[in-house]
Amino acid sequence: MKCPKCQFENREGVRFCEQCGAKMESECPNCGATIPLGSKFCGECGHNLTLPSEQPPKDLSFDEKLDKIQRYLPKGLTEKILSQRNKIEGERKQVTVMFCDMAGFTALVEKLVPEEGYSVMDKVYEILIHKVHDYEGTVNEMTGDGIMALFGAPIALEDAPQRSIRSAMAIHREMARFSDRIKEERESIPPLKMRIGIHTGPVVVGTLGNDLRVEFKAVGDTVNLASRMEGLADPGTTYVSENTFRLTEGFFLFEALGEKQVKGKKKPASVYRAIATSTRRTRFDISAERGLTPFVGRERELELLLDGFERSKSGRGQAFSIVSEAGLGKSRLLYEFRKAVTGEDVMFLEGRCLSYSRGIAYHPVIDILKANFDIGETDRDSEIREKVIRGLKILGVDETTTLPYLLELLSVKESGIDTIHISPEAKKDRIMETVKRIALKGSEIRPLILAYEDLHWMDKSSEDVLKYVLESIPGASVLMIFTYRPEFVHTWGSKSFHSQITLNRLSNRESLIMISHLLGTENIDSDLEELILEKTEGVPFFIEEFIRSLNDMKIIEGEGGKYSLAKGIESLTIPSTIQDVIMAKVDSLPDGAKEVLQTGSVIEREFSYEIIKRLMAFPEQELLSHLSILKDSELLYERGIFPQSVYVFKHALTREVAYNSLLLKARKKIHEKIVIVVEDLYPESLGEYYELFAYHSLQGEDWQRAYRYNREAGLKTFSLSAYEEAQKYFEAALEALHNLPRTRKWIEKEIDLGFNIRAALFPQARHEEWVKRMRDAELLAKQIDDDARLSNVFNYLSNFHWIRGECLKAIEVGQKGLDLARRAGDFSCQVATIFHLGFYFHTIGDFPKQIELHQEIRKIVTGEAVFQRHGMASVPSATARSCLALGMAELGDFKLIERIGQEAVEIAEQVRNAFTLVGVYVFLGMAYLRLGKVKLALQLLEKSHQTCLNSGVRSLFSYTAGSLGYAYLLLNEPSRALIIVEEGVREENLEAAAFWISHPLSDWK
């Protein structure tokens, strides 16, 4: 028996070689029995041992397949995903889903023996998985005859939709090759083709398994629609939904297939077939294609580049790094620079790193070479070879030492590299040397500009080349320009010939120039202008995308040449293009930092250290380190001195995106906790935080607090005469109340909130709206037999009759209210009703009766009650006094007018409620007019009209205008009077104040 290792001739039957100790037995592949080496058949089962041993292919279990997926995942990605595991769970994400199925799978399987079928499918899976991973997607599921892959989840990716289509194209290409190969072996097999469907939409990420499989909690239509697209696709094609199409338009050629009925959807969906990649590869290319917004600002930066160019022309090589966040205009500046030097005799070569090219060695370098040798996308290998040889000749570069490397880089078959036997390191050195030589030789012919874009996506080998070339340029006519985002840190140290240009955000003025250009007009509503400025904060890319999405969503409209918001901004969502850019950055943060950012986003655009500390469970040192990561990555900046620091989101949109990525449930918890933390932190000054509490408790659905704080915030805001805002708070309080158990107290609160809302609506002249509330309140008050509240309702209803000019009816209902108030012993309601009744009598010219009632107010309302509203929009003790003065004046009873007027002004000016001030000034003004004190009257009337203009008191505007105009008329200034009165009788103003157009001698109903 010969030993297989040392060839020693052993005795028969030994188990180990007697010379070298090697094993002399083997195992039967069929039955597992131990058999001596060299046997031809197994002594146990008779298996022919001379046949090549072949493991029977077996069907992989699901877990085994997933394990396989794992093994193929790009290096580092697994760790990255798993490290964020708990954080990702429950996040809302925008994701691109790709379904990929083999067409005619069953038919194929029928043609093959099972083993063959499995091995074909295994190979197919391998192709699919590889091609998905090449573009940083993950395979989420293996279906019977294909896969479901995700791009942008679990980790957000910039350009996810674009990557998915590139991956789909790579799959089709690779499958065609594979199919050809199989066909060579077995002709009867039909061609293997995949159907691919893609859709982009929101999902809520659920748990994440060890195998990186993402469960979805809420998928809505997203996954479904992707699968439907796949179902529609013809074999060998990729169909994408409208969403995906919009996000990748320009990067690919598409065929619009029109609308197609999709199972499970009412409306048909638009479908597009992705045909081929276009020559445009970056977002900037697409913008340029669409038509660039005229260039604004950046004069100094452009000047610096031009200056550098001048120096490099004279043989003093220069390098510049243009650095900024995404979308600030690096590529644009480069483009403008290129334009500026077009007239010059210069070679301008550009290379780009792409978001999915980090794994592709020498990507930007190859770009530059292609540009240098003028190689086009469709050039065949032979043409490329020719062009390179010709190019090298012109440059005077030796062909033998460089050509194989160049052809290898340019993926030309038979580059000749196989015949050169050198180590990979040496090969790399030769490549670097070759590139450098080409650059330097080229610059001897004419000045050379080498621009490398987006180094933050650069592969390692290109970085080495760049560094190497950079070292050699100081004495050459070479200008190197790099662009990158701040996360890239270059490794070439400081060099005297290298400078950095940091792009800042555009100023408001510059942004406005862009905005007006994009909208095609300078006539833009100030609200809209402010909204765009606020959301986009001087980032040109955001400005363009934001306006585009406003347009697409029909949120703005241009009527009569003026652009304004057509819908409420509630319907506004962040364009996915912007969202992807931001989310990719947020996802690249380490664990805890991301959590801090998300929690902070729930608080507000800015949050204090004190609050975040209490909200998060981190120890101080850890929290500080997370915060400093967030600062370093320029997502937050810090104000104030620790520990009083406040952290501010550098960009409003970052906050929104981080906030939106949180699941509702998680957000709610944080909102709820914020209120409790702040209550606890500042127990002495809760009043300062009412608005903050109101918002967070409502979002946190802490209904008790939400009711309380929204009501408080409403009252606080009302006292500042901000009527619209106050109304919103009251409405929110009502919403909170509706989520609490319905008891008698509850109903009382609901009625009272109705009164609050009325008070806020009244000055805005929104009478129809508040009267509806009163009718509801009437029913509720009757339901619980609450006379006091019912009397209030009557009081308000009487007021409505009066507004409509039904004074007699108003008096009747008012009287009813007064009786009820007296019976219920409700003081405030009596005050309010008496006050109103007085008004009605004044209106119909029954001045004695009015005076009697308003004098009663003056008598019974004393002490603190003088300064209270008693459920009304104005303070009755002040307004009643001014009205009293006017009633007296009407009767020619001038004795007390000045004293009473003085009292009225003092009260009103102390309370500082706009509605009260306007009323007091205007009635007194009119009284002084009657007195003949026109100058004094004019002062008061001016004040009332001004206050009216400056605050939201629309219901008194016509009256103040009429009164002021009248005063100017008496002063013999008719033209001035006319301007004011004309404004007062403008239709919308009259509408708001119809009740003042009355005369005591009218025919009253």
Ligand SMILES: Nc1ncnc2c1ncn2[C@@H]1O[C@H](COP(=O)(O)OP(=O)(O)OP(=O)(O)O)[C@@H](O)[C@H]1O
């Ligand atoms: N100064 C400017 N004036 C007018 N438009 C500008 C200006 N700067 C940038 N833009 C426009 O804003 C968009 C984004 O700019 P650009 O692509 O140059 O940003 P970037 O900094 O290169 O972003 P990224 O980091 O994503 O590559 C482009 O459409 C560009 O034309």
Ligand SMILES: [Mg+2]
């Ligand atoms: Mg760019």
